[in-house]
Amino acid sequence: MTNTIQIAVRSLVEHVYSSGSIDSKFRSQSTLLDGTRIHQKIQKTYQESDQKEVYLRTDYSFKDLIFTIDGRCDGLLFRDEEVTIDEIKSTSQPLEQLEGDGHLVHWAQAKMYAYIYAKYQQIQEIFVQLTYVQVETDEKKYIRKSFTYKELEVFVHEVVENYYPYAKLLYDHRKERNESSKQLEFPFETYRAGQRRLAGVVYKTISEEKSLFVKAPTGIGKTISTLFPAVKAFGEGYLNRIFYLTAKTITRTTAEDAASKMRSCGLCLKSVTITAKDKVCFKEETKCQKEYCEFANGYYDRVNGAILDIVANEYCMNREVIEKYARKHTICPFEFSIDLAYVADTIICDYNYIFDPRVSLKRLFEEQKKTTLLLIDEAHNLVDRGREMFSAALNKDxxxxxxxxxxxxxxxxxxxxxxxxxxxxxxxxxxxxxxxxxxxxxxxxxxxxxxxxxxxxxxxxxxxxxxxxxxxxxxxxxxxxxxxxxxxxxxxxxxxxxxxxxxxxxxIDPSKLLQKMGKGYRSKVFFSATLSPLPYYQDILGGKEEDYLLSIPSPFKEEQTDIFIKPLSTRYRDRESTKEKIVTLVHSLIQNRPGNYLIFFPSYHYLLTVYDLFVNEFPKVRTLLQGAGMSELEREEFLEQFKPSQNETLIGFAVLGGVFSEGVDLKGDRLNGVVVIGVGLPQLCYERNLIKDHFTMKDKNGYDYAYVYPGMNKVLQAGGRLIRSEEDHGTIVLVDDRFLHRQYQSLLPLEWRNFIVI
Structure with missing residues (x-):
């Protein structure tokens, strides 16, 4: 690794000169489009000899680092013997309200371009012009100043001197990170079956700049098997940043634990976890206005100090740590976590920070994407999340x-x-x-x-x-x-x-837009225990023909799980007539095989009906009920009840596809059995039928795309809660006659196919 730091002109001056408050009072959403329109309009008035969008770059040595500073200046104007750097800025505020003679950051940006141009053209004096345009009235204000090359040299020296402590901290850390990455061994004594193969294919995918779709069974240790080879790629110079994307809080904790495990083995890695704004906000109302919130007021005056402080002292920047430093420096914890995302080696966050065009991290430049890896955990969730991100609706009311x-x-x-x-x-x-x-x-x-x-x-x-x-x-x-x-x-x-x-x-088909939003990143790894069938997910998640596909068999023995199928109809029309039989089945199961059970139902209404019947008939059996809209604390309390080696049976009634059917890790005797009621098909509705018809028209199996694959995914996720390690044993009961149909059986894992019909 050379001692070169690459930084864009704008990022450099914003780091040094940004000040003021976060203020989310109304701002026009069309600002970016207005900016582009105004730039083009001003540039059309340039003379023939003038130049627009001129790429400028320089290397600047300071102490032990070389800064490669680059960017595009809006305009280069030539009048007589004078050269002028033109910086165009659109503004929604009236021009008479502009502070003094323009914004400090705008001057700094323009002066940086002036320095680079003057240096290479050996000009002793150059003019700098800020062109402000009011977006609604198109009114213009020009502010022009001249600078000698010596003045600009002093200015650039000050900017780089101010930026140096931050750059040096990052440079030293990355050097240490890359060295420790080379030395890092796999952080467990042995690989589980399938882990070494998964890690090897992930590394190959990164080195070859490909994408990978992986179906790897629950309990194999997918998180460490994908993060470990990614971290090794730091040391080889392939990567500079990893995004670990997930849909659920519980899987974020698993990623934090994996990073922590590697750190305990000598890895120097800084990770940041981004938590949703409304969850981390310190105020009663999430209102980002300086008059209301002291953490928003003066945020940009204090954030650089806070970043230096946390980066110098912490490696795991999770919610708790970020909140601690945010309170210490009186800054907004959410915006702080976003700013830290550009500093950290590993960012653990929701899918939307990459894939949602409305909230994605806009400051990740194309150059940085080339050394960034996307690890997409529980990737089956991205299908409906993708549809949600790229859809919009309006009502009359x-x-x-x-x-x-x-x-x-x-x-x-x-x-x-x-x-x-x-x-x-x-x-x-x-x-x-x-x-x-x-x-x-x-x-x-x-x-x-x-x-x-x-x-x-x-x-x-x-x-x-x-x-x-x-x-x-x-x-x-x-x-x-x-x-x-x-x-x-x-x-x-x-x-x-x-x-x-x-x-x-x-x-209806998010593949094209998911592909577009993921474009430019070095590699993408989509993985899940239930990414089945793989070609379907490769198709709908925007994969390409040249992508790698990997299916890893379960490392667990067939004997660890007893699989039973009860061929009852759980179709909507038959639910009332079969609920008694389900109650009898569950009671018979716990009589013969006492322990801790989770029972998953296809709808909340169905769950309540059977639950009421069960507790009336068997009031002495200890039960838990998943509540509607449970808080994180309530979910934790629910799972806490599943203790190992209990003397009495415990049954948790939950919803298929809900919070307890995914990402829940109840190891050993904490869970002895899972009962899945129904094949999980989404409710018949107009939207699902549109999906079915759309894919049928494309010569694909529309019914499978709309109903069967999403439904069976929920079944496999729920069943996957049971066997989490080589020592686990338990029972899975699948209740529905459709589990005996070939179409559904072909989607069951191999280790589930040796079942007994009851």
Whole structure:
């Protein structure tokens, strides 16, 4: 590793000069688009001899480091003998409100470009111009100053001197990290069966810059088997950053534990865990405004000190540690964790920080992506999460409410909401015979009305507040963004509920957009115990033909699990008539095989019906019930009850596909059996049928794509809670006659196929 630090001009000056508060008062969502539009408009006024988007780069030595500083300046203007660096900035505030003669960060950025250009052209004096453009009025303000090369040299020296402590800390750490990575041995005495193979294929995938789809059984130790080879790739110079992406809090803890285990074996690794904003916010309301929140007020004045402090003293930057330092430095813990993501070696977070276009980490430059790995845990969850991220919906009712709220308050908003409400009413009349319907294309009139609504809302929100307007503004914005993505991977459909009508842009096949959002990263590894069948997941998660596929057999012996199938119908129409038989079956099971059990039901209503019947008939049996919307603490208390070697039987009643059917690790005698009621099929509904028809049209098995694969995934996840190690033994009972059909049996793991029908 050379002693070179690569840094973009903008990142460098923002690190040194950013100041002020986090303030999430209303800001136009179209700022980025306005910025691009304004840049292009100004650049079109340049003379023929002028240049735009000029790439500039320099190496600057300071103490023991060499800084490679680069970026694109907006404009290079040539007038007579004078050269001017032009920095264009769009602003939503009136130009007369601009502080002094422009923003410190903007001057610093422009002066950095001026220094680089003057250095290589050997110019002794150069002009710097800030061009401010007001986005709504297109009014312009030019601020121009001249600098000697000597002045710029002094300025750059100060910037680099300020940045050096942070850069040196990171440089020394990465050097130590890479050395320790080379020395690191696998952090357990032996590999479990399949672990060495998985680790080897992950490493090969990284070295060859490929993607990998892995089905690896529960209990094999997937987290360490994917993280260990990734960490080894640090030492070989392949990687500089790992994202460990997961959908559930419990799997984040597993990743933190794996990182901690490697650290205990000598690895120098800094990991950060990003927790959702509403969970870590210190205030009663998540309102990021300097007047309300002391942690938002002056955030940028204090964050650099906080980063230096935590990075110098901590390796595991989990929620608890981040909160401790955030309180110490009086800064927002959520924004702090986001800033730390650009510093850490391993970032443990939700899928949406990479894949959701609305919240992804925007400051990860293409250059950094080339040395970044994505490890996507429990990747089967990304199918529906992907659909959710890339879809958007609007209802008629909020526009009607807004029309009432703004009557006599604001004519523009009132009329805009009234027109959109009227558009929905006419849609309702056109589709009077149908409660659900699809549209071939979206009416351009609606898009025009929504665009006008956005403009009116922005104008109002800049000067006044309305929670209802703000909420609808964001919804309409999301809708328009998704509208720009529409292609044959989407379906536009509507639904009527009582007097309301909704319109949804539904991303039926998220593969293309998942592929787009994951583009540029060195490698991606999608893994899960239930990534089955592999070709289906490779297809729907945006895989390519050249990707690697790996299926690892279970390391556990068949004798460790007794599998039973009870061929009862649990179809919706038969549930009432078979609930007595389920109660009898469960009681018979615990009489013959006492212990701790989890019983999973296909719906909460079905669960409650059977639960009530069971506790009435057998009041002495100890039971637990999964509550609706349980807090994290309540979930932990539920699982705490599953203690090893108890004298009495304990039955936990839970929902299939819910919080207890995935990522729960009840080792040894903490869990003795699992009963799965039904084949987990999603409820028959219009949206699922649209998925079925869409994939059938593409010559794929639409019913399997929409119902069977997602359903059986839940069954396999629930059953996977049982055997977690070589010492575990237990019983799995699958209750449904469809488990005896070939279509469903082909999806059962090999070790489940030696079953007994009861």
């Amino acid at each position: 909020p526009f009607l409410q807004l029309k009432k709220e703004f009557k006599g308050v604001d004519k523009v908003i009132y009329e805009s909401a009234a027109k959109i409400n009227a558009w929905f009413i006419s849609l309702k009349k056109e589709t009077v015979e149908q409660n659900e319907f699809t549209l071939e294309v979206l009416d351009e009139e609606l898009i025009l009305l929504l665009t006008q609504f956005i403009e009116g809302a922005e104008s109002f929100l800049h000067k006044d507040s309305s929670p209802n307007l703000l909420e609808l503004y964001f919804k309409v914005n999301a809708f328009l963004k998704i509208h720009d993505l529409l292609d044959d991977h989407f379906i536009i459909y509507g639904e009527k509920i009582k007097n309301d009508i909704s319109l949804k842009l539904f991303c």
